[in-house]
Amino acid sequence: MKRSYIKRVSKKQQIKLNKWRAITLERATYLAEKYGYALCEYCGGAEGGHELTSFDGHHIDKNRRNNTQENCYICHRICHGKITDENLLVTHEDFQGGNNPLGFHKEV
Numbered sequence: 001m002k003r004s005y006i007k008r009v010s011k012k013q014q015i016k017l018n019k020w021r022a023i024t025l026e027r028a029t030y031l032a033e034k035y036g037y038a039l040c041e042y043c044g045g046a047e048g049g050h051e052l053t054s055f056d057g058h059h060i061d062k063n064r065r066n067n068t069q070e071n072c073y074i075c076h077r078i079c080h081g082k083i084t085d086e087n088l089l090v091t092h093e094d095f096q097g098g099n100n101p102l103g104f105h106k107e108v
């Protein structure tokens, strides 16, 4: 029986993506419990519908293979775009975006 290399890789990739989604959800849940609502680590803003699953997980070290909690940064899709477009360095809960729809104040 012939093995399809491409199929194997894409399946593996899918598992990785699922793992990253799970890590993203886990961290989004952690933040929601800490701050009382689901929020973006970049702008500090809540998600419109408060859906944890609508957030993206950004790889802090930009290494897509490093799928760990430590490397997962929760952000809006639009904030994620800005981070990747401008090649921004981020750290957990840095809220450097300053767009703050719910009046969230950065902790010092």
Ligand SMILES: [Zn+2]
Binding pocket: 040, 041, 042, 043, 044, 045, 075, 076, 079, 097
């Ligand atoms: Zn955001």
